[in-house]
Amino acid sequence: MSVKLGVPSKGRLMEKTFDWFGQHGITLTRTGSDREYAGAVEGIGGVSLVLLSAGEVPRELAAGRLHFGVTGTDLVQEKLPLWEQQVEPMAELGFGHADLVLAVPKAWVDVDTLDDLDAVATAFRTAHGMRLRIATKYHRLVRDHLRHGGVADYALVDSQGATEGTVANETAEMIADITSSGETLRANHLKVLEDPPILRSQATLWRSRVAEVSDGDRAVAAALITQLTG
Ligand SMILES: Nc1ncnc2c1ncn2[C@@H]1O[C@H](COP(=O)(O)OP(=O)(O)OP(=O)(O)O)[C@@H](O)[C@H]1O
Ligand SMILES: O=P(O)(O)OC[C@H]1O[C@H](OP(=O)(O)OP(=O)(O)O)[C@H](O)[C@@H]1O
Numbered sequence: 001m002s003v004k005l006g007v008p009s010k011g012r013l014m015e016k017t018f019d020w021f022g023q024h025g026i027t028l029t030r031t032g033s034d035r036e037y038a039g040a041v042e043g044i045g046g047v048s049l050v051l052l053s054a055g056e057v058p059r060e061l062a063a064g065r066l067h068f069g070v071t072g073t074d075l076v077q078e079k080l081p082l083w084e085q086q087v088e089p090m091a092e093l094g095f096g097h098a099d100l101v102l103a104v105p106k107a108w109v110d111v112d113t114l115d116d117l118d119a120v121a122t123a124f125r126t127a128h129g130m131r132l133r134i135a136t137k138y139h140r141l142v143r144d145h146l147r148h149g150g151v152a153d154y155a156l157v158d159s160q161g162a163t164e165g166t167v168a169n170e171t172a173e174m175i176a177d178i179t180s181s182g183e184t185l186r187a188n189h190l191k192v193l194e195d196p197p198i199l200r201s202q203a204t205l206w207r208s209r210v211a212e213v214s215d216g217d218r219a220v221a222a223a224l225i226t227q228l229t230g
Contacts, residue, residue: 001214002048003221006060006069009037009051013203016095017070024228044227046220055079057206062086064211067221072096074178074201078138087206091229096203098178100138102145103190105167105174112194114149121153124173135159135172138198142176145198164188205229 007028008014018028026043030036030051039049050066057071058079070093076083104111111120124132135157136142142156157172164184166172178201179185185192205228213221 001217002046003067003213003217003224004050004065004211005041005047005224006050006052006057006066006071007039008054008057008070013054013070013072013096014051017093017203020093020095021228026224026227044220044224046217047224058083058087061206061208062210064208067208067211067213067217068224069206069208070203071206072098072201073204074098074100074138074141074199076204076206077199078141081140086209088209089204090207090225091205093203093205096201098180098201099197100141100176100178100199100201101192101197102134102142102176102195103164103174103179103185103192106189106191108191114146114151114193114195117193118149118151118153121151125153131155132174133157133172134174134176135163135166136176137161137163138176141198149195164190 007017021028026041028049029040031040032038037051039051041047041049052060054071055075057069058076060066061069062080076087080086111117121132132154134142134154137158137160139156146154157166159166163175163177165188166175167190168188175190176198179192
């Protein structure tokens with residue numbers, strides 16, 4: 001057995017995660033060819049590295065197949081309805097900052113808040129005989145947020161990428177997505193509602209509350225926590 005650590009397998013998140021572990025004396029490396037998802041851990045024994053999509057880390061932690069994992073708060077809260085019972089945040093890593101926001105076309109000059117959106121959504125349904133469509137991959141978080149905000153006349157449209165393009169493509173009237181610099185929203189002629197974001201996310205180290213830890217692995221897990229957070 002070994003302690004399993006799951007880390008995003010590509011892109012910005014992987015590189016910054018590798019850097020963060022390096023700063024804590026643990027070297028993570030991708031091994032094999034450029035395209036092979038195999039990894040190695042140096043600086044602590046008994047830990048094996050699993051490289052996987054950031055979006056799959058929450059499920060693997062909740063299933064107990066990973067003991068520790070790095071991914072964004074947004075993905076954990078979206079994918080795990082009972083996240084507080086399934087995972088424990090061990091450290092915020094200080095990168096991967098992004099806000100989950102609602103954004104509407106810049107041309108909607110009368111819509112700046114959730115209250116405005118509520119009025120427009122109702123008027124939209126009356127005028128068009130269909131619900132206003134919101135493109136997103138964050139279905140659960142958006143539904144909860146709109147329910148609390150009292151907005152009911154809408155339909156979610158699933159969008160797993162390039163979500164800002166759905167408005168120009170006429171598959172949705174507005175979107176809910178993460179934004180960091182705001183450039184993608186601006187480039188697609190969208191503006192963020194003025195209310196606080198649905199969620200402020202950053203890359204976080206999580207511990208699975210359900211993964212079984214063998215007697216042999218217990219000391220390794222404790223040493224890893226001390227080295228990373230002590
Ligand atoms: N522009 C950005 N700036 C900062 N953080 C971002 C940005 N885009 C995404 N993130 C964060 O990075 C994490 C991974 O997001 P991403 O959508 O790339 O995951 P994914 O869908 O699992 O990726 P893939 O399936 O392509 O591996 C999320 O927690 C997200 O909040
Ligand atoms: O505010 P910005 O700095 O412009 O960043 C926001 C963009 O970054 C993410 O997309 P990503 O690059 O992960 O691609 P995706 O659209 O395929 O999810 C996110 O979905 C936004 O589209």
